[in-house]
Amino acid sequence: MLRARPTATLAAALAALARPRAVAVGAAVGVAPAPSRALAQVPDNHCWKCNHYDPTSTFFCKNASCSVILPTPDPAPNFFDLLQLDLPGAPFTPGGPAASSQAGGDANAGTDADAQASPRHAAILRHGFTVSAPTVKRAFLSLQQRLHPDNFSTKSDQERTISETSSMLVNRAYQTLRDPLSRAMYILDLHGITVPETPSAADRDVLLHVVQALEEIEDADLHADPDAIKDLVASNARRIEGEHRVIADAFARNEPEVARDAIVRLKYWRNIAAAADEKLGVSSDA
Ligand SMILES: *[C@@H]1O[C@H](CO)[C@@H](O)[C@H](O)[C@H]1NC(C)=O
Ligand SMILES: *[C@@H]1O[C@H](CO)[C@@H](O)[C@H](O)[C@H]1NC(C)=O
Numbered sequence: 628m629l630r631a632r633p634t635a636t637l638a639a640a641l642a643a644l645a646r647p648r649a650v651a652v653g654a655a656v657g658v659a660p661a662p663s664r665a666l667a668q669v670p671d672n673h674c675w676k677c678n679h680y681d682p683t684s685t686f687f688c689k690n691a692s693c694s695v696i697l698p699t700p701d702p703a704p705n706f707f708d709l710l711q712l713d714l715p716g717a718p719f720t721p722g723g724p725a726a727s728s729q730a731g732g733d734a735n736a737g738t739d740a741d742a743q744a745s746p747r748h749a750a751i752l753r754h755g756f757t758v759s760a761p762t763v764k765r766a767f768l769s770l771q772q773r774l775h776p777d778n779f780s781t782k783s784d785q786e787r788t789i790s791e792t793s794s795m796l797v798n799r800a801y802q803t804l805r806d807p808l809s810r811a812m813y814i815l816d817l818h819g820i821t822v823p824e825t826p827s828a829a830d831r832d833v834l835l836h837v838v839q840a841l842e843e844i845e846d847a848d849l850h851a852d853p854d855a856i857k858d859l860v861a862s863n864a865r866r867i868e869g870e871h872r873v874i875a876d877a878f879a880r881n882e883p884e885v886a887r888d889a890i891v892r893l894k895y896w897r898n899i900a901a902a903a904d905e906k907l908g909v910s911s912d913a
């Protein structure tokens with residue numbers, strides 16, 4: 628891949644390396660079109676079947692004796708609201724002002740005054756990063772269970788299509804928020820800040836470290852010494868944990884630029900970890 632870039636400098640090559648391998652961010656843009664014209668025309672938050680009105684309904688009608696699937700929210704709320712995640716000091720309040728803030732990738736996400744003024748949105752920006760992986764997973768599984776295709780086998784084509792679209796959206800939210808790196812990048816995106824592709828001169832020490840670490844991993848003879856890169860892996864893991872703390876603190880203090888710099892470093896450490904996993908034959912999916 629790197630060879631395909633004729634003018635690639637070391638820095639550019641390393642920048643390419645720093646791109647996460649298995650993390651899909653930015654996939655937040657472009658929610659699938661509303662599946663049904665008929666359902667899309669139903670006034671906001673009125674159930675298309677029983678006409679029950681509840682502004683807090685998402686995905687399903689809240690009338691217990693109805694409970695039909697509702698059109699996939701479009702535009703989708705941000706992924707924290709989509710998964711209905713509680714945050715420190717800001718429990719999920721469906722239908723609140725924050726529910727109208729857009730998913731990441733929307734150019735207006737950072738400039739929506741209403742959404743920015745809402746305590747919920749502020750909590751997402753400041754504390755969204757510290758949401759725990761088990762919490763995200765629980766929220767995901769509970770929604771995914773309700774949206775399971777088996778639950779729609781006897782329903783109309785429209786409902787089945789909606790369930791698939793909603794399920795895909797929920798899955799994308801989960802994939803984005805479960806991983807600390809993509810979660811951090813998503814929050815940065817909500818701030819309207821992007822991660823630079825090319826490392827700055829200030830990253831020279833980081834780049835040097837990465838080159839050395841990658842060489843050490845490549846040269847290691849694990850047959851002669853199975854523990855050859857054990858120390859490297861351990862210290863790299865500590866670096867990753869350290870960046871997680873820096874990112875959490877920076878977001879909590881509302882200093883997204885500081886978080887961004889830590890995210891740039893984190894991407895490099897994650898690539899070292901991935902190279903080590905590959906060498907050790909570890910599945911990086913753990
Ligand atoms: C709830 O759903 C039932 C069955 O569809 C319906 O008869 C009833 O009017 C609904 N209740 C409300 C408050 O919308
Ligand atoms: C269908 O949805 C219900 C919740 O409404 C859930 O308990 C159940 O497990 C789902 N069924 C399947 C087959 O996933």
